[in-house]
Amino acid sequence: MQWMNTMENAVSLSARFEGSFAYYTIKDRLPKILTQVIDTIHRHKNKFYEEHGEAGMEAEKKAISFFSKLRNEMQTDKPILPLTSDWPDTHLWNQYLEQQRTLLNEGEEPSWFRSPWLYVECYMYRRIQEGMMLSPPIAEFDVFGAVKNESFFQSQQAIIALCTHLQERKRDIPSLSKEQCQEEFYKLLQVSLWGNKCDLSISGGQDNSQKSSILASLESLKPFVLVDDMVSLWNILSRSGTEKDAKTRVDIVLDNAGFELITDFILADAILSLNLATEIHFHAKCFPWFVSDTTKRDFDWTIQQLLAANHRWMSKCGQTWKENLKKGSWVYHENLFWTLPHEFWSMEGVAPDLYAELKKSNLVLIKGDLNYRKLTGDRKWDFTTPFSQALKTFHPAPLCSIRTLKADVQVGLRPGVGEKLSAAESDWMVSGKYGVIQFSPAM
Template sequence: MTLMCLKESKDQNFFESQESIIALCTHLQELRDEFFQLLQNFVLFLFQISLWGNKCDLSLSGGETRSQKTNVINSLEELKPLILVNDMERLWSLLNNCKKTREKASITRVVIVLDNSGFELVTDLVLADFLLSSQLATEIHFYGKTIPWFVSDTTIRDFNWLIEQMKMSNHKWMSKCGAEWEAYVKTGRWVYRDHIFWTLPHEFCVMSQVAPDLYAELQKAHLILFKGDLNYRKLTGDRKWEFTVPFHQALNGFHPAPLCSIRTLKAELQVGLKPGQAEQYVASEPNWLTTGKYGIFQFDGPL
């Protein structure tokens, strides 16, 4: 058979297989779409777990234990209406765009400014694990406190101790998580940092003057997640803002990188609500700002 005949035979095979090729390409695209939707759903699911983990706060209970004794996964649907500001879709868009535009040699750094140790820290580490395994991030930097500002604040001791306890667990999946998390730390994909600024009495808008080294590090992030109430108070200067003041305005010039506050409400401070939204809660629940019942995902960054 001549080379010309071989070429014609190969070409004919392709053209005669058009129906099967179309079916295969269609199925591939459907699988991609389904995977993309599943990935988005699971990322948003883990963000919600991390939010409600913020309820486990010893400072709210006067030092008495506030362990998570029920499976929060089973409560997520009924908790959704309690999210007063929900910018999770913007978080997803930012992370997904970073993944799409990332070149082989570049990184996507997510910073998590931690709040409470214990169950909440586990929820944060599970979220961080999935961001890595799904390639939405290539490295996670955690910031804890040099000393506890409040009784349950995460320190380096708590971070390392929790990973060790997970690794030593008799449950195979807990121990697997612990071993993988230890490996992330050893290989530099997870980096734990602390800085004296987090325990100084400054609002975050002065960070660039008071702690320029820390501000410069945060500027390298593609996304900063601020967990908990104290971080929110420092983000907004702990001022008595009107409820409808935009979050961007309340940050008072603090914009090192796209950022999001993930918090359950435990202080008499909240911005970025819709007109009439706060009044609705005041009328029915006088203590709605301080019970930890409600939560927010409040994002500031490019639209």
């Protein structure tokens, strides 16, 4: 195994090596995202003027100046700067920067091309948030809101198909056998997995919506699931569901808004309806992150869109999910830890309140590629390294990563699988073609 503890050892997961996926992320995709942020703010200048007058216009100019300077810093490999905004996480970010300095030779500074890829990506999005916070009165404007909304609307037919399937299947639940319930659970787990392909940070903000029903494609997609631990999840929840009057809690650490969020809602609804859990706890970001990650605004907006939909089963889903939140069988959480660059094994020390919350869970489902990178420390592990080992000390509860592969880190594969894929498809780790449903028990 190759550890990534220093800049010099960050072989394929660092931004500094030409030819690597990470290098082109910094040189190409991230500047494009910043350009789109600038364009979005400029296109909303009339809205800012209507809402805030001259103060809105001045804020638009200030934000554009901030992001133009940030883009230049990135493209010319300038040093990473400390954060200046007065937010509860600022000191944690600046402490992390100091830690990065200790990994370099004396006199050297962490820079955009000389820092770990995970840190640089997270840092860019945190600087975007800083730029907005320093630009009142438009500080609450979501620079990615429009593309997230558009992704949702572009996925309407796929959403209708899922809502229809769920509502029609729920009518049959009283007559379903245990095996049929298990099959339905597996089906919607796979739907949630492939919903993770709709990631706007990977597509550079370009349309990456789901145009057709995933349900019809599940059988053909099975060969692309590299790790399938669905049986372990079923065993935990079906066993918990048989204990009379016992509360069973499932936590879902959300990833993308839009279609993927719908797949997560569908799975959560089914888990309750199949009596596999009594409560679902959702964890989302405190502010806009990696273009399409879910925030409180996205969470509430999505349910409201379904409530208002001119479709029987979409509106029924919206009604059910709103009621679930009202009665407490669905619970929403957010924590600044999800928008830090820290590996998850540091959670207990950095965010002990969050770690204690996850320890209450019977099963934690962790969605998406970025979360997988933080689970494994974004290190270049051997493909066969056990998932539980790569988690190091992060074992708050039984947990499962559900992701499509869009970054060059993967563990827990059978011997020879990673090497065979590498020989056949050079981009198999970053294309989103493959996925995992990968389980680790609590330790």
